[in-house]
Amino acid sequence: MSFGKGHHLHLIDGSAFIFRAYHALPPLTRRSDGAPVGAVAGFCNMLQRYIAANEGPDAATHLAVIFDKGSHTFRNDLYEAYKANREEMPEELRPQIPLTRRAVEAFNIPCIELEGFEADDIIATLARQAREAGGRVTIVSSDKDLMQLVGGGVEMFDAMKNRRIDVDGVREKFGVDPARVVDVQALAGDSVDNVPGAPGIGVKTAALLVNEFGDIETLLARAEEIKQPKRRQTLIDHAEQIRLSKSLVQLDDNVTLDFGPDDLELREPDPDALLGFLTEMEFRTLTRRIAEALGVEPPVVPDVAPQEEAGGDDPETPAPAPFEPQAYICIRDMGTLADWIARARAQGWVAFDTETTGLDEMRCELVGVSLALAPGEAAYVPLAHKADGADDLFGGEALAEGQIPMEEALAALRDLLEDDAVLKIGQNVKYDAKVLARLGIRMAPFDDTLLMSYAMYSGLHGHGMDTLSERYLGHGCIPIKELIGSGKSQITFDRVPIDKATPYAGEDADVTLRLWQHFKPQLHAAHVTRVYERMERPLAPVLARMEMAGVRVDRDTLSRMSGAFSQKMAALEAEIHELAGERFNVGSPKQLGEILFDKMSLPGGKHGKTGAYATPADVLEDLATEHELPRKVLDWRAVSKLKSTYTDALQEHINPETGRVHTSYVQSGAATGRLASTDPNLQNIPIRTEEGRRIREAFVAEEGKVLVSLDYSQIELRILAHIAGIEQLRTAFREGQDIHAMTASEMFDVPLDEMTPEIRRRAKAINFGVIYGISGFGLARNLRIPRGEAQGFIDRYFERFPGIRDYMDDTVAFAREHGRVETLFGRVIHTPEINARGPRAGFARRAAINAPIQGTAADIIRRAMVRMPAAIEGLPAEMLLQVHDELLFEVEQGAEDALISTAREVMEGAAEPVVKLDVPLVVDAGQGANWAAAH
DNA sequence: GACATCACG
DNA sequence: GACGTACGTGATGTCC
Known part of the structure; x- marks a missing residue:
């Protein structure tokens, strides 16, 4: 069939796809021979998702993937240095390129490459042919070099951001129509492709010139008319270089091809060929998913064990059993349960999991438990499943038949769970341990696959069971939604029929067991055994205890505040509507933006990602000098936040x-080693404003008790001083000086006794900025000063403290080489994006600089927390909360001083004996009837 | 469910 | 001189 009107050709930029896949995924190797296949897997995934989503008005009728071939093109003949500063292709990626081509063919998609031509030129040619035939074209790429092709039925699609780029999109990027993009590129040049352009002219300036004069030739002919002398001279001096640049960026849409759009009609893949390829790559999950999409039986991917080296200690290792959820046993009588428990004891370990009615461990009920003794060998013990239809007529109390009575089963399980000689293996053990603790059962000793993954792979991926199973076992778990549904019609697990619950629950224990067998030997290889055994594993029970203790919150106080906030909001809202001249939803940034920037035409309206106006606080802050309204909105937002997030929600x-x-603390919540607090988050209770701070008055001690707060003073700066070896900072900390004032004095040559608050404020911002991987832009925005001035401060800072720059450079170099950074205590934080290009590289760089500092501080307070229960045993005190550098205790009146001195000693000495810091750690303490007073 | 906004260290 | 930027989190409301 010939391509024409009503047809839509999609052209995928294959090389861009591969690089994205490569950078998006951690290095994954084929199990049988260790060949790197991560990029191939990502590539296939992206391709599969793209095809699955191919529907609607922009769906493809014709499709091809285009690759570059060869490194020498006509552009190298024009300009030797073209693409000369491209980095070498990573070693692991190179062998994957031919495999991705095979992948495209396996999907039965035309795979196009032509020696001596860049993919871009082939795309340009096909796009032109398709356009001329009267059809539409979508180029799947976000490469700006292709933007010149947009228009006349040709659009681009950024698969990463899931966004189409049309003529307006190109105008937004280059400030000119697509037809003029080459002229802008010719002037601005391109450092990535090493296109020289005109020195000193960037995209902004180039667009300005092109819009005024037209194309390059006209501009060069009329260069004399340019007013700015420097710019005029640049254009005159570099005319030839600019012409050359244009010929480099101009795509060739007249490549000779022995086929055309007609030949690219969308074809169904051949299941045998596609699944054969995927099986050969040993992609288990993907094979299964694609088989399902094709409606055929998924082939079994052989699980070939890696080739053991000669002399390997166990060449007879049998292949792991395949997953067969239907084969799990349902235990319905005490005899069988006793038998399983006996086998677990004989073996010395067992994988264990609980099923409950909800996610809140403090309120949910136990429904059943599962056990696994070997891969593939798992059992479910239902305990509190409801009878079918029990909720209709009889109040939902009737239990399903054939379950061991709860009391009896728990008594038997207690012996196993509390047996010091049996290791309990779980995934997120803190959850199960809390559920069991409410039933009076202590679960110890234990191993936790979530914490093992966190210790080894922090920063690489999440640590939930589904993620880990997919990634390390190649097995997709049964989604919980298949059992309990989702949204409004969701049911609790006790309403799930036992025959459906058994495969699901059994799988949880089976997967946990297999993950443990997979992870356990790797801890040593990853050098994180100490981190796992000394910091992560012992912290979990400590957190469980804190969570169960909870903190008393006074409902009346919150309720009164909510009432007052309501009134204040209503008053502000009325004033805002009055000022705006119309009623609108103050809580909608979109509506607010339209009022401010369209209706009132205030300056500074910037569009966010979605095209709507952005109205963050700092923008409104600036506008507040122009008009009354923004200030009122800021006040409204402050009150609204306090009410909805705190005084209402906390109740x-x-x-x-x-x-x-x-x-609930999420121990694996932050890549750096910090905790996260959820449901509710008690680590972000207001304190910075007077009004917000009053919310802390609702956090109170019980009658006869006191709240005590202890927090590390300047812990991250102290760690920086130690790690980077900054002598002035170390001395200042040893002598207890005001660190920001000292920095200010050093930087601005102001004696300490002449220090002003303003100068000190600047130094403080710089000190913090350093910890965050400082940039001139960021500091400028923070201090609201010109960027040049901010950069001057930074330069001066590095001059005075050269050790800081060395630390930053060394840390980034280490991360680039190893893909990870480490804390002083050996915690590993992976930095998979550190070698990425573009803005992502900047993020990764700053995160890598920050991680060892933030992470070491996190390690120190974790160590203190692990030691705390034993240290304060005997004192009438409980540890309640952790807020990154603060610990909050509740203690009986009269024992405050004893607690403070004991806890302070633990906290100040928490780095030792593993690390001897050459700065002191200092802990400040406060106490009172409520959290506000304890500060 | 994504995004914008804002609370904390 | 250009680009886009402070690090780490979680909860809420709007809007599609």
């Missing part, structure tokens, strides 16, 4: 049984 988190609020 709902008060547990009716304990009268206290019980947060």
Whole structure:
């Protein structure tokens, strides 16, 4: 069939796809021979998702993937240095290139490459042919070099951001129409492709010139008319270089091809060929998913064990059992349960998991438990499943038949779970341990696959069971949604029929067991055994105890504040509507933006990602000098935040049984080693404003008790001083000086006794900026000073403290070489994006600089927390909360001083004996009837 | 469910 | 001189 009107040709930029796949995924190797296949897997995934989503008005009728071939093209003949500063292709990627071509063919998609031509030129040619035939074209790429092709039915599609780029999109990027893009590129040049352009002219300036004069030739002919002398001279001096640049960026849309759009009609893949290829790559999940999409039986991917080296200690290792959820056993009688428990004891370890009615460990009920003794050998013990239809007529109380009575089963399980000689293996053990603790059962000793993954792979990926199973076992888990549904019609696990619950619950234990067998030997190889055994594993029970203790929150106080906030909001809202001259939703940034920037035409309206106006606080802050309205909106937002996030929401988190609020800490929440706090988040209770701070008055001690807060003073700066070896900082900390004032004095040559608050404020911002991987732009924005001035400060800072720059450079170099950074205590934080290009590289760089500092501080307080229960044993005190550098305790009146001195000693000495810091750690303490007073 | 906004260290 | 930027989190409301 010939291509024409009504047809739509999609052209995928294959090389861009590969690089994205390569950088998006961690190095994955084929199990049988260790060949790198991560990029191939990512590539296939992206291709599959692209095809699956091919519907709607922009769907392809014709499709091809285009690759570059050869490194020498006509552009190298024009300009030797073209693309000369491209980095070498990574070693792991090179062998994957031919495999991705085979992947395209396996999908039955035409795979196009032509010796001596860049993919861009082939795309340009096909796009022109398709356009001339009267059809539409979508170029799947975000490469700006292709933007010149947009228009007349040709658009681009950024698969990463899932966004189409049309003529307006190109105008936004280059400031000119697509037809003029080459002229802008010719002037601005391109450092990535090493196109020289005109020195000193960037895209902004280039667009300005092109819009005024037209194309390059006209511009060069009329260069004399340019007013700015420097710019005029540049253009005159570099005319030839600019012409050359244009011929480099101009795509050739007249490549001789022995086929055309007609030949690229969308074809169904041949299941045998496609699944054969995927099986050969040993992509288990992907094979299964694609088989499902094709409606055929998924082939078994042989699980070939890696080739053991000669003399390997166990050449007879059998292949792991395949996953067969239907084969899991349902235990319905005490005899069988006792038998499994006996086998677990004989073996010395067992994988264990609980099923419950919800995610809140403080309120949910136990529904059943599962056990696994070997890969593929798992059992589910239902305990509290409801009878079918029990919820209709009889109040939902009737239990399903054939379950061991709860009491009896728990008594038997207690012996196993509390047996010091049996290791319990779980995934996120803190959850199960809390559920069991409410039933009076202590679960110890244990191993936790979530924490093992966190210790080894922090920063690489999440640590949930589904993620780990897919990644390390190649097995997609049964989604919980298949059992309990989602949204409004969601049911609790006790309503799931036992015959459906058994494969799911059994799988949880089976997967956990297999992950443990996979991870355990790797801890040593990754050098994180100490991190796991000394910091992560022992912290979990400590967190569980803190969470169960909870903190008392006074409902009346919050309720009164909510009432007052409501009134204040209503008053502000009325004033805002009055000032705006119309009613609108103040909480909608979109509507607010339209009022401010369209209706009132205030300056500075910038569009966010979605094209709507952005109205963040700092923008409104600037506008507040122009008009009354922005200030009112800021006030409204402040009150609205306090009410909805704190005074309203916190009340709902008060547990009716304990009268206290019980947060959950996510031990693997932050890549740096920090904790995260959820449901509710008690690590972001307001303190910076007077009004917000009053919310802390609702966090109170019980009658006869006191809240005590201890926090590390300047811990991250102290760590920086130690790691980077900055002598002036170390001395200042040893002598207890004001560190920001000292920095200011050093930088601005102001004696300490003449220090002003303003100068000190600047130094403080720089000190913090350093910890975050400082940039002139960031500091400028923070201090609201010109960028040049901010850069001057930074330069001066590095001059005075050269060790800081060395630390930054060394850390980034280490990350580039190893793909990770480390804390002083050996915690590993992976930096997979550190060798990426573009803005992502900047993010990764700053994160790598920050991670060892933030992470070491996190390690120190974790160590203190692990030691704390034993240290304060005997004192009438409980540790309640951790807020990164602060610990909050509740203690009986009279024992405050004893607690403070004990806890302070633990905290100040927490780095030792593993690390001897050459700066002191200092802990400040406060106490009072509520959290506000304890500060 | 993505995005914008804002609370904390 | 150009680009886009402070690090790490979680909860809420709007809007599609």
